[in-house]
Amino acid sequence: xxxxxxxxxxxxxxxxxxxxxxxxxxxxxxxxxxxxxxxxxxxxxxxxxxxxxxxxxxxxxxxxxxxxxxxxxxxxxxxxxxxxxxxxxxxxxxxxxxxxxxxxxxxxxxxxxxxxxxxxxxxxxxxxxxxxxxxxxxxxxxxxxxxxxxxxxxxxxxxxxxxxxxxxxxxxxxxxxxxxxxxxxxxxxxxxxxxxxxxxxxxxxxxxxxxxxxxxxxxxxxxxxxxxxxxxxxxxxxxxxxxxxxxxxxxxxxxxxxxxxxxxxxxxxxxxxxxxxxxxxxxxxxxxxxxxxxxxxxxxxxxxxxxxxxxxxxxxxxxxxxxxxxxxxxxxxxxxxxxxxxxxxxxxxxxxxxxxxxxxxxxxxxxxxxxxxxxxxxxxxxxxxxxxxxxxxxxxxxxxxxxxxxxxxxxxxxxxxxxxxxxxxxxxxxxxxxxxxxxxxxxxxxxxxxxxxxxxxxxxxxxxxxxxxxxxxxxxxxxxxxxxxxxxxxxxxxxxxxxxxxxxxxxxxxxxxxxxxxxxxxxxxxxxxxxxxxxxxxxxxx
Amino acid sequence: xxxxxxxxxxxxxxxxxxxxxxxxxxxxxxxxxxxxxxxxxxxxxxxxxxxxxxxxxxxxxxxxxxxxxxxxxxxxxxxxxxxxxxxxxxxxxxxxxxxxxxxxxxxxxxxxxxxxxxxxxxxxxxxxxxxxxxxxxxxxxxxxxxxxxxxxxxxxxxxxxxxxxxxxxxxxxxxxxxxxxxxxxxxxxxxxxx
Numbered sequence: 001x002x003x004x005x006x007x008x009x010x011x012x013x014x015x016x017x018x019x020x021x022x023x024x025x026x027x028x029x030x031x032x033x034x035x036x037x038x039x040x041x042x043x044x045x046x047x048x049x050x051x052x053x054x055x056x057x058x059x060x061x062x063x064x065x066x067x068x069x070x071x072x073x074x075x076x077x078x079x080x081x082x083x084x085x086x087x088x089x090x091x092x093x094x095x096x097x098x099x100x101x102x103x104x105x106x107x108x109x110x111x112x113x114x115x116x117x118x119x120x121x122x123x124x125x126x127x128x129x130x131x132x133x134x135x136x137x138x139x140x141x142x143x144x145x146x147x148x149x150x151x152x153x154x155x156x157x158x159x160x161x162x163x164x165x166x167x168x169x170x171x172x173x174x175x176x177x178x179x180x181x182x183x184x185x186x187x188x189x190x191x192x193x194x195x196x197x198x199x200x201x202x203x204x205x206x207x208x209x210x211x212x213x214x215x216x217x218x219x220x221x222x223x224x225x226x227x228x229x230x231x232x233x234x235x236x237x238x239x240x241x242x243x244x245x246x247x248x249x250x251x252x253x254x255x256x257x258x259x260x261x262x263x264x265x266x267x268x269x270x271x272x273x274x275x276x277x278x279x280x281x282x283x284x285x286x287x288x289x290x291x292x293x294x295x296x297x298x299x300x301x302x303x304x305x306x307x308x309x310x311x312x313x314x315x316x317x318x319x320x321x322x323x324x325x326x327x328x329x330x331x332x333x334x335x336x337x338x339x340x341x342x343x344x345x346x347x348x349x350x351x352x353x354x355x356x357x358x359x360x361x362x363x364x365x366x367x368x369x370x371x372x373x374x375x376x377x378x379x380x381x382x383x384x385x386x387x388x389x390x391x392x393x394x395x396x397x398x399x400x401x402x403x404x405x406x407x408x409x410x411x412x413x414x415x416x417x418x419x420x421x422x423x424x425x426x427x428x429x430x431x432x433x434x435x436x437x438x439x440x441x442x443x444x445x446x447x448x449x450x451x452x453x454x455x456x457x458x459x460x461x462x463x464x465x466x467x468x469x470x471x472x473x474x475x476x477x478x479x480x481x482x483x484x485x486x487x488x489x490x491x492x493x494x495x496x497x498x499x500x501x502x503x504x505x506x507x508x509x510x511x512x513x514x515x516x517x518x519x520x521x522x523x524x525x526x527x528x529x530x531x532x533x534x535x536x537x538x539x540x541x542x
Numbered sequence: 543x544x545x546x547x548x549x550x551x552x553x554x555x556x557x558x559x560x561x562x563x564x565x566x567x568x569x570x571x572x573x574x575x576x577x578x579x580x581x582x583x584x585x586x587x588x589x590x591x592x593x594x595x596x597x598x599x600x601x602x603x604x605x606x607x608x609x610x611x612x613x614x615x616x617x618x619x620x621x622x623x624x625x626x627x628x629x630x631x632x633x634x635x636x637x638x639x640x641x642x643x644x645x646x647x648x649x650x651x652x653x654x655x656x657x658x659x660x661x662x663x664x665x666x667x668x669x670x671x672x673x674x675x676x677x678x679x680x681x682x683x684x685x686x687x688x689x690x691x692x693x694x695x696x697x698x699x700x701x702x703x704x705x706x707x708x709x710x711x712x713x714x715x716x717x718x719x720x721x722x723x724x725x726x727x728x729x730x731x732x733x734x735x736x
Contacts, residue, residue, distance in 0.1 A: 219599075223597040311576040355546075357547070
């Protein structure tokens with residue numbers, strides 16, 4: 001199905017108006033507006049019949065521009081390579097919208113976030129509790145409304161988010177809020193009966209940094225990539241790439257070929273170091289520190305190389321709108337290839353030594369089971385999804401940068417357990433090595449940056465998905481005046497993956513909880529770009 | 543199991559000792575590393591391009607009087623992106639290799655202040671940066687001996703008094719507060735005389 005056919009279908013079925021006039025100019029991207037009466041029908045059709053995967057929703061305060069709030073639900077159809085934005089305008093006099101969570105369970109967090117940040121109430125949402133805002137944030141103060149200033153510190157209120165009571169006969173084991181399995185804050189309350197976990201309550205969003213508010217109020221277009229890169233400490237380049245691609249799409253900027261290849265190489269370098277880092281941490285959590293020592297040793301040359309290529313070990317700072325700032329000159333190609341050869345040899349040796357290790361297998365095989373159906377229903381992404389046999393990979397489904405010119409395959413395992421997720425990452429590292437070799441070979445000469453002479457026009461939207469090491473990162477941008485976006489909505493992969501942890505932990509052993517959580521490679525700080533969460537067991541949706 | 547353990551032992555043995563003896567031995571970073579941004583105050587012309595692009599918004603610009611622009615850098619917030627060095631028209635900023643910046647008094651140790659002489663608009667009395675290097679040499683503030691040659695390409699047209707009129711009295715009152723500074727006093731006298 002092409003975007004044109006989809007637009008016609010949505011028009012016929014749900015009176016959907018096609019969004020911006022040049023929305024169809026870029027293949028694989030469609031933006032439509034549906035009135036709130038028909039929203040649920042449209043979502044039900046997309047979700048149940050047309051095979052669309054839910055990504056995220058975004059609320060925008062457009063009272064200045066259009067006199068409305070705008071609620072945007074973003075979907076992806078991976079078979080046809082289509083990203084779809086379904087907009088609904090909301091009257092500021094009656095700020096409410098029918099909740100789509102009963103149909104699409106994966107929309108749970110994002111709809112609660114909508115209520116907290118913009119003040120648009122999802123009617124019929126199963127969880128009325130506050131999600132994103134801190135406990136002591138005052139009621140009726142919605143941070144992402146344009147008339148709420150950036151940087152305010154309101155006096156604390158005594159609003160308390162209720163905790164979920166444990167089920168009858170079970171006890172609570174707290175995991176966190178400091179450093180549960182990873183060195184980041186998140187608070188799991190595990191409900192246990194003996195050694196068995198019977199439920200869990202999640203509270204996170206302790207790392208609120210107000211990045212979205214900054215992007216829409218004080219930063220400019222070209223400052224945001226550097227802040228976006230700091231959403232995550234491990235996979236930041238994906239955020240700046242996704243943001244730049246979204247703005248480039250909105251403004252119709254074509255970037256030079258060479259810049260696309262450089263972005264690809266930096267993204268793959270990042271994926272390799274992230275997977276190696278994860279494997280080390282996983283080894284540490286299951287009590288096998290040799291894995292930690294050796295994988296981090298193997299990772300170090302990648303960091304040195306990154307420093308040589310970009311001027312920094314981790315946060316490359318290479319992306320700006322219109323291309324990249326950092327060239328990869330021919331002189332360093334040999335350094336990159338040498339590093340890749342050495343890593344490949346060592347990685348293969350490591351790969352061989354893992355399956356025979358019975359103690360490692362005992363911790364990984366059959367634990368942390370995430371059934372295929374649950375993975376599909378909750379729209380998990382990345383290695384978490386691919387470890388449960390869900391064959392989605394943004395690099396192939398919705399090609400960006402130079403990935404459409406490189407040859408590689410999706411790494412999918414269908415064991416649905418911690419071992420499968422580990423194997424996916426082991427495979428992907430080898431794929432990344434191959435991708436960098438191909439990209440270096442094919443990289444054309446030429447400029448690396450498109451000069452942008454005109455201002456980026458306001459009122460256009462852009463969207464981009466990028467396959468991060470942890471899954472699909474999506475950034476949606478609505479351009480504005482004053483040289484900054486009206487709304488910028490990033491979503492980290494852990495935002496999708498973390499929502500599935502409580503139902504997944506159900507029925508597992510308490511001792512496996514840390515590795516089960518870590519097997520998602522959760523990145524709490526990325527998810528917490530905003531604030532506070534409670535997560536219930538999956539009972540609430542049924 | 544045994545074979546697997548032997549393979550793991552081999553990986554460890556082949557690796558050998560890899561730990562660097564840092565910080566006992568210094569380890570210089572790679573070429574092109576972006577460390578502490580060093581500012582050559584003699585080259586800085588106070589144009590403010592760095593402040594406009596800085597993602598961390600750590601460069602504060604204030605015109606303390608008619609001829610002095612103070613640029614305060616709170617480098618404890620620096621993210622070392624190097625955008626300031628990239629856009630600086632005078633190449634006054636270089637990203638050094640210095641990365642050992644930990645301090646228990648970061649605010650004190652990592653704040654960098656530079657004051658730049660600027661031209662003064664003879665109509666509105668505010669600082670501005672003249673258009674070309676030649677103009678800069680010609681403007682007061684850049685050379686003390688030419689202090690009496692006021693500029694008229696003021697970048698703040700909304701503040702500019704109409705051509706036929708002299709600056710409004712309000713502005714004079716405001717400027718008078720800064721007369722304790724010797725250079726500004728000099729300029730103010732020149733403006734008065736005209």
